[in-house]
Amino acid sequence: MAVINTIGRRKSSVARIYLQEGKGEITVNKKSLTEFFPSEILRTIINQPIVTCGDQGKFDISVNVYGGGTTGQAEAIRLAIARALVEVDPEKRGLIKPEGFLTRDPRMVERKKYGRRKARRKFQFSKR
Numbered sequence: 001m002a003v004i005n006t007i008g009r010r011k012s013s014v015a016r017i018y019l020q021e022g023k024g025e026i027t028v029n030k031k032s033l034t035e036f037f038p039s040e041i042l043r044t045i046i047n048q049p050i051v052t053c054g055d056q057g058k059f060d061i062s063v064n065v066y067g068g069g070t071t072g073q074a075e076a077i078r079l080a081i082a083r084a085l086v087e088v089d090p091e092k093r094g095l096i097k098p099e100g101f102l103t104r105d106p107r108m109v110e111r112k113k114y115g116r117r118k119a120r121r122k123f124q125f126s127k128r
Helices: 040-053 070-088 090-099
Strands: 004-010 013-021 026-028 059-066
Touching: 004 070, 013 070, 040 070, 040 090, 059 070, 070 090
Parallel strands: 026 059
Antiparallel strands: 004 013, 013 059
16 A cells, blocks of 8 residues: 555644554654643544544554644644545545544634724724
């Protein structure tokens, strides 16, 4: 099996993954998964598509991720892994799609408008 390259995005985070057959090791920016994401919740988010397909321990995943915060990065990695698993075996799409792992979350930070303090916040109104 050749190396499969996919990309995942969430907010301002971008994750590029390289999936190949192996022992189930995940490295993020040349660090182990537990070192890069100390939070158990974020590691669970990343492993969701792998657990759903039942492919634990089958693939080595190397991730390059940048931008955004930790939650956005974890969800970007989840999307990239889900896309790669479908590319390996198109029949797994039926397992992954209903869980929502293939859906790109389009929500982004709203830009600041001129004449305002923030995106929607207006200056304090003074009646007198």
